[in-house]
Amino acid sequence: MAVTSSIRESAGTVVRAGLTGGKRDVRGIVFAVLLLLCLLTSLFMLTILMWDVVAQAIPVFDKRGTSFLTSDLASSPDKAGVSQGIWGSLVIAGFVVVLAFPVGIAAGVYLEEYAHPSRLTRFIQLNIRNLAGVPSVVYGILGLVVFVQGLDGLTGGRSVIAAGITLAILVLPIIIITTAEAVSAVPQGLREAGFGVGGTRWETTRDHVLPYAAPGILTGTMLAVARALGEAAPLLLIGAITGRLASPPGQTLVDRLQGKFTAMPIVIYGWANEVNKPGKKTGLTFEDLNAAAIVVLLAMVLVLNGAAILLRNRFENRRQG
Secondary structure (H helix, E strand, O other): OHHHHHHHHHHHHHHHHHHHOOOOOHHHHHHHHHHHHHHHHHHHHHHHHHHHHHHHHHHHHHHHOOHHHHOOOOOOOOOOOOHHHHHHHHHHHHHHHHHHHHHHHHHHHHHHHHOOOOHHHHHHHHHHHHHHOOOHHHHHHHHHHHHHHHOHHHHOOOOHHHHHHHHHHHHHHHHHHHHHHHHHOOOHHHHHHHHHOOOOHHHHHHHHHHHHHHHHHHHHHHHHHHHHHHOOHHHHHHOOOOOOOOOOOOOOHHHHHHOOOOOHHHHHHHHHOOOOOOOOOOOOOHHHHHHHHHHHHHHHHHHHHHHHHHHHHHHHHHHHO
16 A cells, blocks of 8 residues: 555656656745645634633633523523523524425435436526525525514414524525535446446435435535524524523423524624623623633534534445445
8 A cells, every 4th residue: 555655656746747847836836835824824813713712701611600501591690691592593403404404405416316407407506506695684584574474373473483494494505505516526437337237316316326425415514504503693683582581481392482582693692782790799791601602602513513524424434335
């Protein structure tokens, strides 16, 4: 294996020297250095921002502990917590997984494997790509008109159901595009091998194409969920609560789904506008709580991305095995 790699490297060096005439590619080196500097600058800025947020959030977890995660929203930084925001974000993510994943993946597979190349197909693909670039506030207006006002009897009006369906529609074009790209990257020889042994189009797609494209599909879908978790503009239009959210005792699951709601981005937005008056017991301010809420939201996104990476590696190992 080492001999083969060394042969490849020497062959690549010989070919490169023959193409360039043995001259040093100064412009290419300068371009590569500039790209590296841009990368290092971006990482440095992100590191500074993350360090500032985490350093400000550590006292909150030190003084409040797990009560910060289990407490409801309150008017005092000594009592306020993010449990209602976590609940709302997880429910919204659940709606995205249940509604957007199967529809988006099925649509992407159909466009690449079943749809005949025609003007109509190209028109649909163009519109899907355009929808992926539409600002999220436009989807918020759509959710307000359709799911809050038009279907209030089903969704409960300004509820987490309306928010979940709206954000599922928001990320649907992204899932369709990433699925179609992952499927189109499957080698054509894999399909021909499936057809060659007598498999139908469905059997070839199910047993050969989808397992090969699964890592790319999982990566795209998890990125879509991460975007849904971080959106705030559509939730504000739909009616997410930015202040204190009461939790009446004895609420059923249906009551919570159709009642008033909030989510982690809205909690962060609301606390950013609060007066930074220190609490009497802990001395914490809403600015400190805001940093801790950002860390919680980042942790939720990282957990989802970690799960996607594990599933992707599993499919890749199965494919290579």
